[in-house]
Amino acid sequence: MQEPAITEELIAAHGIKPDEYAEILRILNREPTFTELGIFSAMWNEHCSYKSSKIHLKTLPTTGPQVICGPGENAGVVGIGDGQAVVFKMESHNHPSYIEPYQGAATGVGGILRDVFTMGARPIAAMNSLSFGEKDHPKTRRLVHGVVEGVGGYGNAFGVPTVGGEVRFHPAYNGNCLVNAFAAGLADTDKIFYSAASGVGRPVVYLGAKTGRDGVGGATMASAEFDETIEEKRPTVQVGDPFTEKRLMEATLELMQTGAVISIQDMGAAGLTCSAVEMGDKGGLGIRLDLENVPQRETGMTAYEMMLSESQERMLMVLDPAKEAEAKAVFDKWDLDFAIVGETIAEDRFLIMHNGTCMADLPLSKLSSSAPEYDRPHVPTPQAEPLEDVPQIDAIDALKALLASPNYASKAWVYDQYDSQVMADTMRTPGFGAGVIRVHGTEKKLAFTSDVTPRYVKANPHQGGRQAVAEAYRNLTAVGALPLATTDNLNFGNPEKPEIMGQFVGALKGIGEACIALDMPIVSGNVSLYNETDGQGILPTPTIGAVGLIAAGEEPILDTPREGHVALLLGATEGHLGQSALLWEVFNREDGDAPHVDLAAERAHGEFIRANRQWIRCCTDLSDGGLALAAFEMAVAGDVGVQIDTDDTAQLFGEDQARYLIACNFDAAEALMGAAGQAGVPLTTVGRFTGDTVRFGASEAPLADLRSQSAETFPTLFG
Amino acid sequence: MKAAVIVFPGSNCDRDMATAFEQAGLDVTMVWHKDSDLPEAVDLVGVPGGFSFGDYLRCGAIAANAPVIGAVKRHAERGGYVLGVCNGFQVLTETGLLPGALLRNAGLQYICRTVGLTVEGESIYTEAYGSGTRIDLPIAHHDGNYYADADTLDRLDGEGRVAFRYTDNPNGSARDVAGILSGNRRVLGMMPHPERASEAAHGNEDGARLFAHLTQALASA
Numbered sequence: 001m002q003e004p005a006i007t008e009e010l011i012a013a014h015g016i017k018p019d020e021y022a023e024i025l026r027i028l029n030r031e032p033t034f035t036e037l038g039i040f041s042a043m044w045n046e047h048c049s050y051k052s053s054k055i056h057l058k059t060l061p062t063t064g065p066q067v068i069c070g071p072g073e074n075a076g077v078v079g080i081g082d083g084q085a086v087v088f089k090m091e092s093h094n095h096p097s098y099i100e101p102y103q104g105a106a107t108g109v110g111g112i113l114r115d116v117f118t119m120g121a122r123p124i125a126a127m128n129s130l131s132f133g134e135k136d137h138p139k140t141r142r143l144v145h146g147v148v149e150g151v152g153g154y155g156n157a158f159g160v161p162t163v164g165g166e167v168r169f170h171p172a173y174n175g176n177c178l179v180n181a182f183a184a185g186l187a188d189t190d191k192i193f194y195s196a197a198s199g200v201g202r203p204v205v206y207l208g209a210k211t212g213r214d215g216v217g218g219a220t221m222a223s224a225e226f227d228e229t230i231e232e233k234r235p236t237v238q239v240g241d242p243f244t245e246k247r248l249m250e251a252t253l254e255l256m257q258t259g260a261v262i263s264i265q266d267m268g269a270a271g272l273t274c275s276a277v278e279m280g281d282k283g284g285l286g287i288r289l290d291l292e293n294v295p296q297r298e299t300g301m302t303a304y305e306m307m308l309s310e311s312q313e314r315m316l317m318v319l320d321p322a323k324e325a326e327a328k329a330v331f332d333k334w335d336l337d338f339a340i341v342g343e344t345i346a347e348d349r350f351l352i353m354h355n356g357t358c359m360a361d362l363p364l365s366k367l368s369s370s371a372p373e374y375d376r377p378h379v380p381t382p383q384a385e386p387l388e389d390v391p392q393i394d395a396i397d398a399l400k401a402l403l404a405s406p407n408y409a410s411k412a413w414v415y416d417q418y419d420s421q422v423m424a425d426t427m428r429t430p431g432f433g434a435g436v437i438r439v440h441g442t443e444k445k446l447a448f449t450s451d452v453t454p455r456y457v458k459a460n461p462h463q464g465g466r467q468a469v470a471e472a473y474r475n476l477t478a479v480g481a482l483p484l485a486t487t488d489n490l491n492f493g494n495p496e497k498p499e500i501m502g503q504f505v506g507a508l509k510g511i512g513e514a515c516i517a518l519d520m521p522i523v524s525g526n527v528s529l530y531n532e533t534d535g536q537g538i539l540p541t542p543t544i545g546a547v548g549l550i551a552a553g554e555e556p557i558l559d560t561p562r563e564g565h566v567a568l569l570l571g572a573t574e575g576h577l578g579q580s581a582l583l584w585e586v587f588n589r590e591d592g593d594a595p596h597v598d599l600a601a602e603r604a605h606g607e608f609i610r611a612n613r614q615w616i617r618c619c620t621d622l623s624d625g626g627l628a629l630a631a632f633e634m635a636v637a638g639d640v641g642v643q644i645d646t647d648d649t650a651q652l653f654g655e656d657q658a659r660y661l662i663a664c665n666f667d668a669a670e671a672l673m674g675a676a677g678q679a680g681v682p683l684t685t686v687g688r689f690t691g692d693t694v695r696f697g698a699s700e701a702p703l704a705d706l707r708s709q710s711a712e713t714f715p716t717l718f719g
Numbered sequence: 720m721k722a723a724v725i726v727f728p729g730s731n732c733d734r735d736m737a738t739a740f741e742q743a744g745l746d747v748t749m750v751w752h753k754d755s756d757l758p759e760a761v762d763l764v765g766v767p768g769g770f771s772f773g774d775y776l777r778c779g780a781i782a783a784n785a786p787v788i789g790a791v792k793r794h795a796e797r798g799g800y801v802l803g804v805c806n807g808f809q810v811l812t813e814t815g816l817l818p819g820a821l822l823r824n825a826g827l828q829y830i831c832r833t834v835g836l837t838v839e840g841e842s843i844y845t846e847a848y849g850s851g852t853r854i855d856l857p858i859a860h861h862d863g864n865y866y867a868d869a870d871t872l873d874r875l876d877g878e879g880r881v882a883f884r885y886t887d888n889p890n891g892s893a894r895d896v897a898g899i900l901s902g903n904r905r906v907l908g909m910m911p912h913p914e915r916a917s918e919a920a921h922g923n924e925d926g927a928r929l930f931a932h933l934t935q936a937l938a939s940a
Contacts, residue, residue: 152829156859157770159731243729243773250728334728417829419859421915422768424735427922438920558922 003034003304003359010034014041020372027366035303035352035359039367042270042308043277046529049371052495053527056505060512064521066484068189074115074266075185076523077192078485080549084439085192086446087121088184089524090129090489090545094531096237097179101146105179106154106240107312112183113158114266117249118315120193120256121185124423125437126155127430128165128181129450129489129543133174135406135717140169143177144718150240151181152417157242158249161426162418163435164448166543169406172454175533180489182450182545186439193256195265197283197318197344202262204276204287204342207331208248208314212297214238215271215310244313244336251334252315258330260323267314273307275316276342277350281368283318286349289342291359303352303359318344378501384459387578387592392649395696399632401586402625403706408581409713410636428558432637433620434475434548436556443552447481450546453624454539455579456594461503465510465542466597470657472546473518474621477606478660480557480613481548486515488525488544493537495529503540504529510597511542517599518606520546557609559617560638561663561689567631567642568669569686570605570676571622571659575650581624582653601658608681609660615668615675622659627686628652630661632694636707638663644687647697663689720745720937722763725791725807727752727782732768732914736804739914740765743930745937752785762937763800764791766807768859768912778821778862779809788814800843800937801906805860808898808908817899817908818875819867824860825891831859833923835886836897836911840879842904843940847932854925856911858889858897863910865892865899875899882907 004010011021014037024032024040032040046052062070068085069077075089093108109126116123128151133140155162160183215238255261263283265275272289280287291306301309319327331338345351350367352360402408411431420429427445428436434449451471457464469486476483488511493500515521531538550556561567577583578592609619618638622630627644635642646652664672669685676683693700722745724737737747740763748758752771757764771782782788788810795801795816803811811817824830833855838848848854867875872894875881883898890910898909913926 149828156829156831156861157729157731157773159769241773243770243775246731246770247728412832416832419829419831421831421857421859421912421921422731422735424732424738424915424917424921427920 006031006034006037015045016041020044023372027363027370033360035307036362038304038308039273039360039362042273043367044371048270048274050527051372052374052376052529054373055375056508059508060522061516062521062523064519067521067523069192070523071525073194074118076485076487077119078523078547079189080444083189085187085189086184086547087116087119087187088182088487088547089115090180090182090487090543091115091526092489092491092528093179093181094176094491094528097147098177100237101143102150103237103239105147105150107238108179108181109151109154110240110242110245110312111268112181113160113245114268116183116185117252118193118264118266119187120191121187122253123160123183123185125184125435125448126160126162126182127448127450127545128162130167131173131178131541132169133177134171135169137174141718147177147179148414148417154240154242156419158246159422161420161422161437162430163420163426163437164430164450166450167411167414170539172539175536176531176538178491178541180543182487184448184547191256193261193264195263195278195282197263197279197285199262200285200344200346202318202344203321203324203340204289204344205317205319206294206339206341207317208336209241209244209311210295210297210337211306211309212311213301213305213309216305216308238310238312240312247334247336248313248315251330251336255327255330258323258326260319260327262318262320264315264317267316269310270308271310277364277367279316279318280350280364286345286347286364287342288345288351288353291352291354293339293341295337295339303354307352376495376501377498378505379498380502381461381506384593385591390577390583390649393586394699395628395647395652396699396701398582398586398653399628400709402581402629403710404713405585406713406717407585408625408629410710411714412711413714413719427556428479432633434479436479436558445550445556447476447479447548447550449475450543451475452541452543454541455584455590457503457507457540457542459579460594461506461540462510463594463597465507466514466599467594467657468542468544469511469514469518469520470597470602471621471623472544473520473602473606474660476546476548477609478557478619478621480555480610481550482610483518483520483546483548485523486520486544486546488522488542490525491528491531491538491541491543493532500537507540507542514599518603555613557613557616557619561618561634561640562638563640563690564665565617565663565689566666566669566685567644567687567689568662568672568683569627569659570608570662570681570683572682573651573654573656575654576656577650577654580653580655595655595657597657604681605658605660608676608679612672612675615664615672616662618663620661622661624655626653626655627661628696632706634661634663635689635694635703638689640689641691641693641703642687642689643695647699652696720762720934721760722747722765723750723757723761724765724767725750725752725787727769727771727785729771729773730767730769732805735914736765736767739917739930742917743934745934750787752787755786755790757790757794761794763802764794766801766803766810768805768807771806771810779806779813782810783813792816795906798903798905803908804912804914805910808910809862811906811908816906817901818871819865821862822864822866823862824864829861830889833857834889834911836883837886838883840882840900842882842900842907843933843936844907844929845882846936847928853886855923856913856926857915858911860910863890865896867893883909883911
């Protein structure tokens with residue numbers, strides 16, 4: 001088949017900039033073929049090359065005694081003792097989910113699960129951080145339904161418990177929703193698998209589902225802004241099949257036990273191209289592929305299509321030739337396609353043959369290491385204007401306003417659609433702080449959370465970046481866990497705009513500082529740029545996924561408040577209302593600065609909670625909605641009323657950081673006060689849990705009414 | 720006492736069921752769907768939850784034709800005990816070992832949450848609770864809406880073969896049915912997951928009683 005001629009239009013259509021094309025000509029010393037152009041576009045797009053972000057990502061802390069493998073592999077690996085490791089990553093599937101919500105979200109979940117089991121880990125927990133446009137925007141309802149069903153449809157069938165996540169709404173996401181999928185798996189530290197190929201002349205083996213034309217050009221699509229032609233991009237979205245993925249996972253893990261796997265890489269963005277280049281590049285080898293051997297779902301597929309297809313549930317491996325028969329038996333057992341599609345070669349070549357014709361012959365190392373790298377111009381976000389006066393309002397009215405918003409109402413409508421208990425190790429299901437699972441067959445527990453407050457990041461990227469990490473730290477701490485490590489999913493607008501790049505640089509600085517101060521290094525992550533439609537960018541949304549450990553012998557803090565418990569507030573309250581939930585939901589204002597994050601206080605308060613867990617019955621971090629929302633959520637968890645002494649708006653709804661609300665009995669409260677005095681941390685009694693109403697000062701409402709109002713918000717808006 | 724847990728390629732509660740069986744003291748063997756025989760002298764066969772063959776069409780329909788199902792049927796016909804949970808219940812209705820069918824939830828959404836149940840019919844599975852007892856168990860399904868024609872429902876009611884009924888019907892099931900027994904009361908299919916409420920770490924041990932009593936009763940049977 002005759003390949004199209006290379007024209008300026010064709011180059012532009014592949015998202016390759018003129019200077020990048022000049023570099024291609026320089027590398028090849030000739031014009032690329034059509035297939036080669038496709039390969040370059042797949043490798044050099046923003047999604048795969050991190051060309052705008054790499055220079056800044058290098059500044060993040062990625063090491064620590066607990067880290068076994070930091071960023072650069074399919075997922076990060078962190079030791080949890082006893083020869084075990086937790087393997088995790090968060091990744092975005094924003095662009096596809098906006099175009100085709102069910103499949104976009106489903107394949108986002110599928111992709112992240114594959115990243116985890118490719119490393120040799122069985123997935124044990126999933127989370128999702130979702131951002132949608134305003135609740136009454138005409139597209140929002142369809143997106144919410146599709147995304148939530150897609151997340152559930154894939155994860156539920158695959159069989160991984162979804163234990164946490166976030167769901168937020170803001171007009172800045174009207175044209176670009178965010179779907180950030182997190183997965184964590186469990187592996188033995190001596191059985192971690194990596195992507196670097198080794199050995200010349202070894203078979204490159206293709207496993208899993210057949211290759212179709214779905215998703216061709218997906219990664220390139222995800223590296224561009226949206227405009228009114230977006231609906232035309234639907235064919236670039238892949239279709240998920242969790243049943244095949246489940247079999248692929250079981251077969252892969254079984255195959256790893258045989259010792260046949262030398263290196264392995266899942267086929268995600270830019271499919272065969274990216275996975276083959278990755279394995280060769282990391283191993284310092286070349287790769288030859290014979291495309292006629294690729295299992296194909298459709299007839300007449302070209303080399304270009306096969307190299308750029310993003311069909312799901314596929315893996316590429318380099319196998320030990322001596323164990324080929326054993327390997328094949330495993331895949332036959334699970335009824336999966338298994339084909340030798342090429343071999344490792346000594347020369348630095350990426351050689352693509354199709355029915356004996358050479359379709360591409362590229363220097364492999366240049367595809368990855370020579371990918372463009374930009375230090376894009378960036379301007380710092382200007383200092384926020386001071387907060388204008390915020391009037392005092394009735395505290396119950398304000399709480400009701402928050403509960404009427406899908407941002408702060410009960411998310412049960414969402415979480416009930418996810419299987420949160422499969423694997424029968426879940427100790428806390430989503431909806432109240434961090435999710436907790438037991439490490440199967442041990443006394444250890446792992447806690448999971450995902451956090452970011454995009455309003456803060458927009459107003460002050462530096463503090464907002466710190467805050468996202470600090471909130472994750474607090475959520476893990478509140479269940480008694482020691483935060484171990486972090487994965488970051490950095491969602492921003494168009495990096496070619498200096499102010500957007502300024503948000504990125506500022507947020508990363510804050511994230512890095514907080515990760516160092518709180519000892520939770522970044523071990524994996526993903527960058528999603530160009531989240532813009534018609535020039536309108538999203539709120540900067542650097543989602544922080546974090547994992548904490550509750551060691552064997554340590555009690556988790558998972559109980560609920562009971563009648564008569566004291567409500568204690570750990571941390572200082574100044575009443576910071578700038579960029580608060582109250583300001584946005586009640587007054588429709590987004591002014592003032594983000595709250596300052598005192599990392600030393602965060603650490604001291606976190607350590608206080610962990611050290612004094614034996615006194616604490618229930619604990620939650622204070623974040624959006626401040627003391628008022630935390631007190632309400634805790635009351636709901638315990639099905640007991642709460643009385644908070646103050647009715648001051650700033651005291652109740654201020655979003656000062658480094659704070660926790662604690663419930664415990666009177667004797668325990670005495671003990672905690674003593675311990676706080678010794679530790680030098682501010683701990684005050686703010687009220688108690690009692691009765692069946694929520695009362696702030698003199699303002700009061702029945703708990704049952706508030707709870708049903710909160711429960712009704714989602715079904716009313718989206719049901 | 721010996722139990723077998725059937726494993727289809729898309730089963731995902733097989734380990735959970737095996738764990739609950741083992742904790743109750745049963746000796747468990749996992750049986751692959753392509754096997755056409757069960758291990759010797761198995762007392763109880765567990766058909767676990769999950770998505771047996773992806774279940775893109777009718778849940779459990781392909782599983783019902785797997786080689787191992789012939790052996791499960793022979794086991795049941797010999798008077799053996801069979802417990803199908805969630806997808807396992809769907810598979811048992813597809814094989815004809817239990818009457819009726821599980822349709823899409825009335826709300827058309829997947830539901831995962833803990834629900835209230837009333838224990839009814841007398842059987843080795845329900846004796847631990849006693850008829851009329853109220854318990855809580857988690858459900859997690861998209862297709863748990865029990866359907867049978869009126870005659871069948873009347874017969875199930877008349878013969879006391881409804882093992883569990885929802886106290887607040889979550890999925891549209893006919894007559895609030897959450898679990899039913901075979902005519903000889905040895906085959907139980909239920910949508911709720913007792914294995915997810917079988918130890919302290921689950922925060923709910925209502926399911927543990929089922930497994931504990933089942934094991935005891937099998938031993939003395």
